[in-house]
Amino acid sequence: MKNICDKNCGNCGREFYKGLWRENPIFVQVLGMCPTLAVTTKALFGFSMGMATTFVLVCSSLAVSCIRKVVPQQVRIATFTVIIATFVTCADYFLKAKFYAISKELGPYVPLIVVNCIILGRQEAFASKQGILKSFMDALGMGIGFSAVLVLLGSIREILGFGTVFYYKIFGSGFEHWVIMALPAGAFITLGFLIGFFNWANKKLKT
Amino acid sequence: MLVNLTLIFIAAAITHNFVLTYFLGICPFIGVSKKIEQAAGMGAATTFVMTLAATVTWVIYHFILVRFNLPFLEYASFIIVIASLVQIVEMFIRKTSPVLYRALGIYLPLITTNCAILGLTLFMVLRDYKFLESVIFGLGAGSGFTLALIIMAGIREELECCDVPRPLQGAGITLIIAGILALSFMGFGGLISR
Structure with missing residues (x-):
């Protein structure tokens, strides 16, 4: 039993961890910038966005991995996109029904x-080539790595822009809001x- | 009517620039903004597809999705429309103008995953634009995208001679420049109060 498990899941831990730091989707691959910058005015929005993205990523990775052998090469991108769009619709309707304020x-x-x-990058580069368990771990790692950066960015902008984090006040009433941080320019910078x-920390760790 | 259309155009192109205020189309903005010619090619192709996409998705949304009460198919059908539109445009340009095709060739397939286009169609539905307004909105958003891309490419060409701190080279400095650009575009904000 243990043997089978080892055989199937020997690298699963590695597939999971690589999304957190070594191949972090935002810092290393510089992908998915639009939601990263747009919704991180507050930590909570970054967290919700990260969770929604992780849900879609995990579900579509599972689906794509299951059907990877029956999809013809030429139409694979279109197929992946439709699968992703379906799960996004689910996530969107769920948010609208349960967390209307956040969804708005x-x-x-x-x-x-x-x-x-x-x-789409994970489907194309990983899930369409690997087994179900590996794809699941990969998607989960990437999703959590993505969410972590979103929460970090959201916290920094919320602290500087509003003086709160997850709506919890950390500065006294004398705190002057740094308005730029809540505006698009703050996100970019x-x-x-x-x-x-x-990049600096990565280099320090390597040497 | 004309005033309204002009306002929509200016808002989409400058005051509410897609790249610098809505963060749409950041990936090509960072990826293909190293040379001015490249940026112009990408911008032209995107503007073209954006205008077409706004037109076609407006028709589909109002005559199919609304009429048959299928709002849950919105995202899936929009993305299919955009993907097939890009494919058709590619085939059409290849047949009619090989010169233009060679100039745009590599960038055309990339446009499908440009979030500016899906974002455009979603904003169009959200704001309830009329047909002509949607077309102008698409054109304006495309022009704004091209403008931002070309400005960025110009700055990055100059940047090659600068001594940027090592960790910030590449994506880091590009994002910081984009931030400063966004700040300067905020200056146009007073043009339209909306």
Whole structure:
């Protein structure tokens, strides 16, 4: 029993961990920038977006991995896209039904998960070639790596822009809001410096 | 009517620029903004597809999805329309103008996964634009995308001679420049109060 498990899942841990740091979708692959920048005005929105994306990524990776042998090569991209669009519709309707306020804040960026390059990229590069369990671990790792960066970016912008994190006040009433951080320009600049910091830390760790 | 259309165009192109305020189409913005010619080619192709996509999805949304009460098919049908539109445009250009095809060739298939186009169609539905308004909206958004891409490419060509700190090279410095660009585009905000 253990043997079978080892054989099938020998690298599963590695597939999971690589999404967190070594092949982090945002810092290393620089994919899926639109939702990353757009919804991270507050940590909570970043978290919701990360969860929605992880859900779509995991479900479509499972589906694509299951049908990988029956889909003809020429129509694979179209097939993947339709599968992704279906799961995005599910996620969107779920958010609308259960968390209406958040869904309203995220606006058109939930449906835009369809064209998030991370998801299509994982289907094309991984799930369409690997087994179900491996694809699942890979998708989960990538999704969590993505969500972690979103929460980090959202927290930084929320702290500087509003003086709160997850709506929890951390500064006194004397805190002057740094408005730029809540605006698009703040998103670009913060992410730019975060990527710079990641590269620097990565180099320090290697040497 | 004309005033309204002009306002929609200016809003989509400058004050509410797709790249710098809605963060749509960031991937090509970072990926293909190294040379001005490349940027112009990508911008032209995207503008073309955007205008067409706005037209076609408006028709499909209002005459099929609304009439037969199928709103849950919105995302799936829009993305299929965009993907097939890109395919058709590619085949059409290849047949009629090989010169243009060679100039745009590589960028055309990439447009399908450009979120600016799906974003455009979603905003169009969300804001309830009329037919002509949608077409102008598509054209404006495309022009804004091209403008941002070309400005960025110009800056990045200059940047090659600069001494950027090592960790910031590549994506990092590009994002910071985009931030400063977004700040300067905010200056246009007073043009339209909406």
